[in-house]
Amino acid sequence: MLNRTIQPDLKTVDKIDFVNPTIYDITSDVKLFFMKDVPNETTRFDLYFDAGNIRGKKGIPTFASSLLLSGTNEKSSTQINNEIDALGGFMESGLSAETSCITMYCLRENMLPLLHVLTNAIDNVAFLEREVTELLADKKQAFLMNMEKVSYLAQRAFQQRLFNSSEIYSSIATPDFYENVEIETLKKFFKNNYQNGLTKVVVVGNLDQDTIDETIDTLGKWVKKGTCEFEKNIKNLPGQIHIQKENAVQTAIRMGKILFNKTHEDYNDFMVLNTILGDYFGSRLMSNIREDKGYTYGIGSMVAEYNHVGYFMIATEVGKEVKDATLTEIKIEIEKLQTELIEVEELDLIRNYLLGQLLKSADGPYSMMDLYLSAETHGLNFDFYNKAIKDLHTITPERIRDLAIKHLVWDEMTIVSAG
């Protein structure tokens, strides 16, 4: 007779077979990372530029990124979009504080034609007045809509106070961004940060050597000369503020502090602590605030990484009447981690869970490449994950408690609520 109360025997991940990408030097500073082992027709390529939000003022990086395919003196934006669609390309552009990235998904037979359409359109972008005006109106509308969301209001005030000591990192969009933009400023930014700003190229797909060679030839003209400088010392402004939003039925909470990234010796173990607190479905915060109290649909904690720094954040949307109760419970959960040792069963569970998730993050060529890139950005490689596996097997309850005491100091937190 089947005993349904007993869990089947478990095995733990002890080793993951990481597959390194092939690395080509476009120049000594700018590399192309290539993952060939794709068992189907799909391809992806990413172009990274030193054109993140910190590189310009008053929304210039955002506008430049959005206008890359807005037309040349020969071709309208609609013609360019037609060409991309006729080749089955799905393009995404991503902009973060420190980088701008263009990603194209397509079938491998269309990879080079798409690369040429894209580079031609970008290289000759004319920043036509009509396109710029249209974009400003669209962005303004999107901005006004975002300002209706408590999550956006909280996030933006949080960013301001989190990066408090750096003017450029703490800069957030304001309505005047959308009133007027100097086309010459856009052009100058484009020339410096795109046409002379390529910092990295990534290609995933079952492509031959000629294709890679041609990719390097095509993109060589854009490479950035010299290294990129990023902020190393940033301090957040501790303390709590509330942003009033009439008629909101929920309150958004964002709280956290400046921390570190993968290069810090506490990183791996802190990620275990972060998972326990708020980074999986069974986390302390989810168990207490969602599954026990029912205050929210979701609550989570995370670590975000920049080139030289990182930050820790807890984010949630809760019923407006339980904002203070939620903050109290978050505080209680952090204090528990600082005063009580985690039980062996819970730590085992976290270890097994994280190992399983790492295995999943290395499943397939696309995931494998992303995992690699996430280390490469910090000058690391797959050795980082091999060490992480080792650290997971040796971490102790005492170490977790000590890290909570060291890094989760309530009085150091920036706390923002909006609702």
Added chain:
Amino acid sequence: MIEFEKFKLDNGLTVIFHKDITTPMAVVNTLYDVGARDESEEKTGFAHLFEHLMFGGSVNIPDFDAPLQNAGGESNAFTSNDITNYYDVLPNYNLETALWLESDRMLSLGFTPKSLEVQRNVVIEEFKQRYLNQPYGDVWLELRPLAYEEHPYKWATIGKEISHIEEATMDDVKAFFQKHYNPSNAILCVAGNFELEYIKEVVTKWYGDIPSGKKPARILPLEPEQTKFKEKTIERDVPTDAFYYAFKMPERRDPSYYIVDVLSDALGREKSSRLYVSLKKEKQIVSNIIAYITGSIDHGLLVISGKLNNGKTFEELDIALWEVLDELKKNKMSDEELARLMIKIRTEKEFSEQGLLNRAMNLCTFELLGDANGINQEAEIYHAITPDHLLEMSKYILMKTNCTLLKVKSTQDAK
């Protein structure tokens, strides 16, 4: 081509096995043939509330998530108007833990009062977060009952109103489980690097003794054919006027479903689409516009939605929009345009089949529609579509009398 094997247990459970030797992960996907369309109008939001309760412990296992996390896995679920789908992704050597957990909650739930109380609150917060506390968040709560008169698609999966969730009782919950959660009403797909014999053995081991139950008969109110244009304007504290044109379309199993899908792409999928080019780039009436289909199993909707530019009126929009629709109904599409739509569909399908979880989910969905192998026939169906098909279909679908229009009027001052 996606290979699979299919077998049925004596209790009626349909099992699909999909082998993939390249992955270290396994997927266990369970589709229950129950969605919001199976609810009664007085107790809406139940299928979705129930999905939450499925994580609140089963008859022999007090906690669903912890054992799965201990096995290195994770799980989630979603509810639509048509189905409820649960999935687990975990390292393949721990497959049995997922089967143990999923089979036990198919057998019976814990039904603890605490779980019901808490999940009621969680769902109410979800209702607020996604539908009430977002600009335009309640649009589908308005559009559905406007577009549908009789069919249960007239309410959203979250439910018609919060009170239905607040008033859910344990008896309601138990009755819902009895009726819909049994092997004959489920399709299971196991995917990963396994042998068929092994899958047969472990699936039979964990699911074989679950009583079969009875597949509930589904008799839904028929939606009467729409014969006249319907329109409603709501006023909201949002920054911009927004519009939603919804056209009734054929059901999922009808071959012309795919033709309407391509029509929606032609109208408003990409920046090269007709509505985008005409209404945004040329006439500058809208700031954004898209067209898509709801993908429903019964008669769904082709929706055109977007936002007006400052200073533009709904009347200007209406004239320009119908011009584009009329053009589609009057002149055959060029081969070039059709080819452009097709390469996007082909590329998208290749990417969507990259992932093991997607393949497992799609196999279950196609099995529900009649045959899992439908997943391999889809490309051919799209390929066979001609400009003539599109012309005929557009005349049939894109009629004013088949249209429901919801306008959201901004009460904010122009800024």
